[in-house]
Amino acid sequence: MATQTVSSLLRLPKRQRLEIAESLWLSVADEDKMPVPEQHRKILDARLASYRSGKSKPISHDELMNRLRSK
Numbered sequence: 001m002a003t004q005t006v007s008s009l010l011r012l013p014k015r016q017r018l019e020i021a022e023s024l025w026l027s028v029a030d031e032d033k034m035p036v037p038e039q040h041r042k043i044l045d046a047r048l049a050s051y052r053s054g055k056s057k058p059i060s061h062d063e064l065m066n067r068l069r070s071k
Helices: 003-010 014-028 038-053 061-069
Strands: none
Touching: 003 014
């Protein structure tokens, strides 16, 4: 890719750069064929079981953002 093109993309507002990055990723990602490491799968299964059993509770997006900002 030409350096000029990359330079011009990097000058775009953050939101537009994120949208372009997402479009590029989705154009090559095949979720059905992407490997998920076994350790990741175990963590996901444990978290889902915790949620389903009521041991963990979901939080809203606003609550998540508040928690992240306070760190």
